[in-house]
Each structure stands twice: as structure tokens, then as C-alpha cells.
Amino acid sequence: MTGPDHLQHPLLQVLQAVFVDLTDRGDIDVVAVSGTSEVEVQADAWTLVLEGWPLASAWIALDETPSSHAEHMAALAATIASPERAALRGADRRLDGAVIAALAGSGDPLSEALAVLLGGADQDGAGPS
Numbered sequence: 722m723t724g725p726d727h728l729q730h731p732l733l734q735v736l737q738a739v740f741v742d743l744t745d746r747g748d749i750d751v752v753a754v755s756g757t758s759e760v761e762v763q764a765d766a767w768t769l770v771l772e773g774w775p776l777a778s779a780w781i782a783l784d785e786t787p788s789s790h791a792e793h794m795a796a797l798a799a800t801i802a803s804p805e806r807a808a809l810r811g812a813d814r815r816l817d818g819a820v821i822a823a824l825a826g827s828g829d830p831l832s833e834a835l836a837v838l839l840g841g842a843d844q845d846g847a848g849p850s
Contacts, residue, residue, distance in 0.1 A: 730753060730760070730774065731774055732760050732771060732773075732774050732776060732816075733751065733753050733760050735812055735815050735816060736751045736760055736762060736771070736812055737751050738815075739808045739809075739811040739812045739815065740762065740808045740812075742804070742808075743804060743805065743808060748764065748805075749762060749763065749764055749805065749808075750762075750763040751763075757772070758772050758773050758774065759771065759772045760772075762809075764801075764805065765784075766783060766784045766800050767781060767782065767783050767784070767800055767801060768781070768782045769781050769782075769809070770782070771820070771823065775816075775819065776816055776819040776820065776823050777823065778823050778826075778827060779820060779823035779824050779827060779832065780824070780827045780829050780831075780832040781797075781824070781829075781831055781832050781835050782831075783796060783797070783800055783831065784800075786831060787831075790830065790834060793830060793831050793834035794834050794837070794838060797831070797834055797835055797838050798838060801835075801838075806838070806839060809839055810839055813839060820839070821836045821839050821840050822836075824836035824839070825837075
């Protein structure tokens with residue numbers, strides 16, 4: 722990573738902290754991308770890429786990308802489990818709303834749909850961050 726040593730990078734530390742239970746179980750990997758300012762949160766069916774410090778951009782990729790907004794919302798809700806959404810909301814809170822803001826400003830419809838999903842209440846009981 723450019724900037725801070727990737728092992729001490731504040732974004733990496735925040736993501737590792739909020740995903741610790743999921744990484745300990747082997748459900749999620751939080752990885753600093755060598756030679757860049759990117760940190761990836763990797764699951765079996767999705768990857769979230771966050772870049773910069775302070776956080777400048779974020780986008781999500783699913784193994785299967787739907788085409789409409791309604792399909793985006795349904796696919797995200799089905800693919801990103803409740804504990805994963807709760808951890809993402811936790812990261813957003815720790816970063817003063819930067820995760821949702823970066824997703825919403827990405828220009829990518831799927832990432833923008835994730836911002837909406839994270840910003841609203843759902844079955845995990847966590848409301849807006």
C-alpha cells in the first residue's frame with residue numbers, strides 16, 4: 722500500500738476490528754492490496770473494495786451481478802448475510818459515515834444499492850448508521 726505501512730493502515734485496522742468474529746470463523750478475509758491504497762473485504766460470493774485514507778472510494782462486486790435496482794437490492798440482501806451487514810455498518814460508524822458515502826458516490830449502481838441497504842433498517846435490527 723502507498724502511504725501508511727499496510728499492517729498499520731488505519732482503514733485496514735478498522736475493517737479487521739469490525740470483521741474479527743467473521744474472520745476468526747473463516748467467513749471473511751480482510752486484505753491490504755500490496756502496492757495500492759486498497760483494502761478488500763472478501764467473502765465467498767462478494768468482494769468489497771475500499772480505497773484511500775481517509776476513505777475516498779468504495780465499490781462492491783458480486784459473483785453474479787443483477788441488472789435492475791430491484792434485483793440489486795434482492796441480490797445484496799440475499800448474498801451479504803446479516804452479520805456481514807452489521808459489520809459493514811460498524812465500519813461506517815467508526816469512519817463517520819464514510820463507507821456509505823463512498824458507496825453512494827461510486828457511480829456504480831450495485832454499490833449505490835448497497836449504500837441504500839446499509840443505510841436502512843433490516844432484519845439484523847441495526848438501523849441507519
